[in-house]
Amino acid sequence: MPTLENYLESNATRFEDELCDFVRIASVSADPNRKGEMVRAAQWVAGQLRSLNFTVEIIPTSGNPLVFAQSPHVPDAPTVLVYGHYDVQPAEPLEKWTTPPFEPAKRDGKLFARGATDDKGQVLSHIKSAEAVIKTQGKLPLNMKFLVEGEEEVGSVGLGEFLKSNAEKLGSDCIVISDGSQFAPGIPAINYGLRGIAYYEIHLQGPNRDLHSGSFGGSITNPANALAKILAGLIDEKGRVTIPGFYDDVVPLTDRERRQFAELPFVEQEYFRNVGVEGAVGEEGYTALERRWARPTFDICGLWSGYQGEGAKTVLPATAGAKISFRLVPNQTPEKIAAGLKRKLAELTPPGIQLEFIAHHGGPGVLVSLESPYIEAAARAIEFAFSRRPVFTREGGSIPIVAKFAEHLKVDILLLGWGQEDDNAHSPNEKFSLDDFHKAIKASAKLWEELAKISGEWRVESGE
Amino acid sequence: MPTLENYLESNATRFEDELCDFVRIASVSADPNRKGEMVRAAQWVAGQLRSLNFTVEIIPTSGNPLVFAQSPHVPDAPTVLVYGHYDVQPAEPLEKWTTPPFEPAKRDGKLFARGATDDKGQVLSHIKSAEAVIKTQGKLPLNMKFLVEGEEEVGSVGLGEFLKSNAEKLGSDCIVISDGSQFAPGIPAINYGLRGIAYYEIHLQGPNRDLHSGSFGGSITNPANALAKILAGLIDEKGRVTIPGFYDDVVPLTDRERRQFAELPFVEQEYFRNVGVEGAVGEEGYTALERRWARPTFDICGLWSGYQGEGAKTVLPATAGAKISFRLVPNQTPEKIAAGLKRKLAELTPPGIQLEFIAHHGGPGVLVSLESPYIEAAARAIEFAFSRRPVFTREGGSIPIVAKFAEHLKVDILLLGWGQEDDNAHSPNEKFSLDDFHKAIKASAKLWEELAKISGEWRVESGE
Numbered sequence: 001m002p003t004l005e006n007y008l009e010s011n012a013t014r015f016e017d018e019l020c021d022f023v024r025i026a027s028v029s030a031d032p033n034r035k036g037e038m039v040r041a042a043q044w045v046a047g048q049l050r051s052l053n054f055t056v057e058i059i060p061t062s063g064n065p066l067v068f069a070q071s072p073h074v075p076d077a078p079t080v081l082v083y084g085h086y087d088v089q090p091a092e093p094l095e096k097w098t099t100p101p102f103e104p105a106k107r108d109g110k111l112f113a114r115g116a117t118d119d120k121g122q123v124l125s126h127i128k129s130a131e132a133v134i135k136t137q138g139k140l141p142l143n144m145k146f147l148v149e150g151e152e153e154v155g156s157v158g159l160g161e162f163l164k165s166n167a168e169k170l171g172s173d174c175i176v177i178s179d180g181s182q183f184a185p186g187i188p189a190i191n192y193g194l195r196g197i198a199y200y201e202i203h204l205q206g207p208n209r210d211l212h213s214g215s216f217g218g219s220i221t222n223p224a225n226a227l228a229k230i231l232a233g234l235i236d237e238k239g240r241v242t243i244p245g246f247y248d249d250v251v252p253l254t255d256r257e258r259r260q261f262a263e264l265p266f267v268e269q270e271y272f273r274n275v276g277v278e279g280a281v282g283e284e285g286y287t288a289l290e291r292r293w294a295r296p297t298f299d300i301c302g303l304w305s306g307y308q309g310e311g312a313k314t315v316l317p318a319t320a321g322a323k324i325s326f327r328l329v330p331n332q333t334p335e336k337i338a339a340g341l342k343r344k345l346a347e348l349t350p351p352g353i354q355l356e357f358i359a360h361h362g363g364p365g366v367l368v369s370l371e372s373p374y375i376e377a378a379a380r381a382i383e384f385a386f387s388r389r390p391v392f393t394r395e396g397g398s399i400p401i402v403a404k405f406a407e408h409l410k411v412d413i414l415l416l417g418w419g420q421e422d423d424n425a426h427s428p429n430e431k432f433s434l435d436d437f438h439k440a441i442k443a444s445a446k447l448w449e450e451l452a453k454i455s456g457e458w459r460v461e462s463g464e
Numbered sequence: 465m466p467t468l469e470n471y472l473e474s475n476a477t478r479f480e481d482e483l484c485d486f487v488r489i490a491s492v493s494a495d496p497n498r499k500g501e502m503v504r505a506a507q508w509v510a511g512q513l514r515s516l517n518f519t520v521e522i523i524p525t526s527g528n529p530l531v532f533a534q535s536p537h538v539p540d541a542p543t544v545l546v547y548g549h550y551d552v553q554p555a556e557p558l559e560k561w562t563t564p565p566f567e568p569a570k571r572d573g574k575l576f577a578r579g580a581t582d583d584k585g586q587v588l589s590h591i592k593s594a595e596a597v598i599k600t601q602g603k604l605p606l607n608m609k610f611l612v613e614g615e616e617e618v619g620s621v622g623l624g625e626f627l628k629s630n631a632e633k634l635g636s637d638c639i640v641i642s643d644g645s646q647f648a649p650g651i652p653a654i655n656y657g658l659r660g661i662a663y664y665e666i667h668l669q670g671p672n673r674d675l676h677s678g679s680f681g682g683s684i685t686n687p688a689n690a691l692a693k694i695l696a697g698l699i700d701e702k703g704r705v706t707i708p709g710f711y712d713d714v715v716p717l718t719d720r721e722r723r724q725f726a727e728l729p730f731v732e733q734e735y736f737r738n739v740g741v742e743g744a745v746g747e748e749g750y751t752a753l754e755r756r757w758a759r760p761t762f763d764i765c766g767l768w769s770g771y772q773g774e775g776a777k778t779v780l781p782a783t784a785g786a787k788i789s790f791r792l793v794p795n796q797t798p799e800k801i802a803a804g805l806k807r808k809l810a811e812l813t814p815p816g817i818q819l820e821f822i823a824h825h826g827g828p829g830v831l832v833s834l835e836s837p838y839i840e841a842a843a844r845a846i847e848f849a850f851s852r853r854p855v856f857t858r859e860g861g862s863i864p865i866v867a868k869f870a871e872h873l874k875v876d877i878l879l880l881g882w883g884q885e886d887d888n889a890h891s892p893n894e895k896f897s898l899d900d901f902h903k904a905i906k907a908s909a910k911l912w913e914e915l916a917k918i919s920g921e922w923r924v925e926s927g928e
Binding site for chain 1: 659661663665670671672673675676677678679680681682683684685686688689690691692693695696697699735736739740741742743744745746747752753755756759760761762763764765766767768769770771772775776777778779780781784786787789791814815816817824825859860861862
């Protein structure tokens with residue numbers, strides 16, 4: 001049998017050709033006219049996995065089908081669940097593409113096509129790595145499950161329903177997801193934490209109609225004034241949220257994490273310059289990276305009241321409203337935040353104002369212990385392929401499906417993004433570095449070997 | 465010669481007929497197709513004054529003509545300038561009118577027509593009172609000037625230009641304006657003060673584009689959060705504006721004023737109930753009436769940022785903005801407020817935010833001393849006609865043309881509203897009580913006599 005390196009090298013062109021085949025399928029989940037392409041993409045993935053001797057099911061959902069596959073059973077070995085998606089974002093605006101979105105084109109070592117990095121190239125890296133291990137070692141050293149959905153770009157409704165009642169079928173020791181980016185070109189990363197979110201809306205009703213700000217101003221509580229006071233009252237002078245108990249459950253940053261963040265090639269002034277600001281305020285005592293990755297926040301996402309048109313209108317508005325979001329970190333929960341927020345809002349609401357509270361979506365954060373052996377296994381696998389140890393990062397945003405996995409499957413999740421920040425994942429000229437593609441296949445192949453070494457004694461505590 | 469009472473009684477029907485003639489002219493200044501009606505209305509007023517032997521000019525402006533008239537000269541007597549307007553609001557929505565807006569109809573002792581109360585009925589009361597004095601006493605006891613414009617409902621542009629260079633022509637000892645309301649039915653009022661206004665707009669620019677509230681939240685200053693803090697910072701916990709020097713020039717309420725306000729038949733709980741609230745916050749230490757009539761304010765008139773649509777969007781907005789107004793009282797000036805506001809805004813603006821400041825319109829407040837003999841003359845005249853002494857009120861709003869008179873003509877202004885709050889001045893089914901019409905004529909006739917008694921020594925200090 002050939003060595004892994006030899007196999008990867010001699011099959012590199014075919015792997016690229018297969019990725020081209022995959023991205024030619026215009027599986028745009030947002031487009032109701034693409035139902036045929038969705039099925040073709042699911043079948044294409046299923047065919048890949050069947051050729052590796054996996055047991056494959058195409059599972060119908062309320063939307064697009066799930067592809068679920070299991071490798072031949074390996075006794076006394078751990079089980080890994082690989083998640084990905086075969087659907088892609090719409091390609092519009094088409095005129096902004098240098099080459100057509102569904103006709104893959106290679107330029108400067110990159111493959112340009114819709115879905116190249118998000119997520120077809122990354123999904124295929126895991127399939128091809130499994131193939132490489134089988135072809136060079138005769139079989140996989142562990143049990144693999146693949147779950148590839150077709151609705152990630154439109155809310156994962158079908159998968160969400162499936163998850164609720166199929167925890168056993170999806171049972172595993174860890175989950176591997178490659179649907180994101182490295183820290184920077186040449187700097188691979190393991191993302192071990194995501195923030196959660198709690199999103200609310202408040203409506204303030206003052207007088208029963210818009211009033212003349214001259215005739216009534218000063219004597220009737222102005223809902224816009226009240227809204228400013230209420231929202232300002234949710235953050236103190238140190239940039240901390242004032243909701244009672246807000247920080248009670250927050251898992252603090254460890255010294256190791258703070259040190260690792262500080263060692264990253266991240267320059268605050270460059271970060272600020274990139275978004276056009278000269279500095280920022282935030283929670284006192286934390287760096288910009290700590291604030292965006294590992295500390296909870298309060299952000300006003302929308303604000304409205306009174307007259308927003310040209311010129312001046314002397315109105316004392318009847319209503320005012322805001323959409324507000326809190327980014328949560330483990331172990332905060334949207335339910336507890338909502339309860340504290342309601343008490344705080346009641347306290348801040350002045351006479352003359354009726355406040356209506358609306359809860360939108362929410363979900364907890366995710367944090368994998370840096371002490372997890374899965375993390376260390378992934379780090380070794382990445383170092384093997386990329387010739388440098390990965391950095392350990394967290395992400396300020398939420399990935400709803402990851403939060404759902406954490407909630408329902410309760411195992412460690414390895415977020416190994418093989419893409420780059422500038423891959424234009426949701427924009428014209430989406431691309432994926434072919435060098436990253438091949439290194440990803442190599443890292444994944446090594447990952448299965450490393451994961452297979454982990455004894456069954458390790459039991460996870462993540463996802464709380 | 466008949467007595468005044470006899471003359472008014474025997475001519476009452478004709479006066480009403482003439483008012484009907486006046487309101488039949490559809491002099492809607494906002495409607496460019498009504499230029500002919502505008503001229504007809506101006507000529508109608510001019511004809512009325514010419515028949516009293518006044519010297520009448522119809523003065524062209526950039527818009528609709530002014531009617532200016534002077535009575536035959538009376539030596540050693542004071543001069544009064546009566547201001548009013550012959551233009552009216554649009555009548556739409558027409559389907560809401562019980563009878564057509566330009567076909568006057570009498571019901572329940574009221575005349576229903578567009579312009580009945582605003583301002584044709586009130587203008588005509590002064591013309592008919594002059595007629596009554598002339599017909600019962602042979603001549604007017606003082607010098608009268610009439611200035612009746614045709615653009616009050618559209619900004620008084622022509623009059624504004626005229627005022628700048630015709631202060632001498634308009635020279636007088638006091639100005640009488642009847643273009644408003646009594647305190648309540650049966651409770652006539654003299655309004656001796658108006659608030660001014662200073663209206664600004666601020667735009668906050670944070671990052672150079674909308675950012676993901678997850679990826680960036682906490683580490684980049686959110687302009688909506690900053691806006692809430694800035695606006696909340698403009699009012700302190702006692703409801704006082706925090707701009708440096710804001711209260712320095714405020715003319716305080718006198719004990720007499722506070723007592724008079726307190727004696728008015730005004731029930732705060734009814735006032736609140738009428739606008740649908742149970743209470744209000746405001747400047748500490750003042751009643752609702754004092755707050756709305758005689759204290760300066762800060763009101764947010766408009767507010768916007770980020771996402772205002774349905775559902776949730778997790779955005780850290782790039783921009784936020786607000787329209788804000790301050791109601792001013794004598795002797796505050798918009799210029800001084802703007803200077804202090806800019807300093808305060810600079811102090812409140814956090815790192816990461818660029819603030820743009822836009823000044824909209826502004827004007828000072830107006831206050832006539834309650835010690836003015838003109839006020840007392842008007843009080844006696846009103847008591848003569850309405851059989852009760854008027855109450856002394858102020859008004860929270862601004863009347864731009866009154867502020868302009870105060871600025872350019874520097875004489876006491878008597879605001880003697882003959883209408884009622886529920887006259888539907890700018891709404892369908894506008895009306896004017898015929899009883900109020902006749903009492904107004906009688907009060908005006910007495911007013912000319914009372915004003916004539918005032919010696920030339922009194923010199924005014926209002927309008928600063």
